Amino acid sequence: MKKIQLCFLLLILVFSTGILHANTLNILINQIDNGGNIPEEAAENVQVFLDSVIDYMFNAGFIVSTEKISLATDITSDEGLAIKSCRYGYFDYLAIIRLHFNPETNQILEADWQVKEIESLLVKNHGHEYPREKTTNSEADAIKFGLQVAGKIYSSINDVMDW
Numbered sequence: 074m075k076k077i078q079l080c081f082l083l084l085i086l087v088f089s090t091g092i093l094h095a096n097t098l099n100i101l102i103n104q105i106d107n108g109g110n111i112p113e114e115a116a117e118n119v120q121v122f123l124d125s126v127i128d129y130m131f132n133a134g135f136i137v138s139t140e141k142i143s144l145a146t147d148i149t150s151d152e153g154l155a156i157k158s159c160r161y162g163y164f165d166y167l168a169i170i171r172l173h174f175n176p177e178t179n180q181i182l183e184a185d186w187q188v189k190e191i192e193s194l195l196v197k198n199h200g201h202e203y204p205r206e207k208t209t210n211s212e213a214d215a216i217k218f219g220l221q222v223a224g225k226i227y228s229s230i231n232d233v234m235d236w
Contacts, residue, residue, distance in 0.1 A: 125219030199228030
């Protein structure tokens, strides 16, 4: 009798895992500065921003990966490589985030973002965000802004209305 119960339990486990599906997201950050030089602290703030986006999406149930942060003014080739890696990795979406920052204050000024569905290569949604608040702590601002942008990306993927 115990063998039958064990077999039944194993069958349930095997079939139930086939039902589960997590959305997958790859992130490409394009760092744009407005002065020609990229201060080390600004580069750290971009990484802090990226980490907060990753944390938000992971906590929302996504499997998340990132590409190398792009410093190019034209990211067409970096975007093509990111799409290629998404296809090889069977990712559902690619989020492209272009960050503009002030090199004098090391604060992120704004972000342009778009989410592409990898299967169709169509832009699912896009937006332009400004930080809601700025303080003298540029790292804390980068975290808050990363969460703000991640919330918009999450809403656009899941078609959630942001009232």
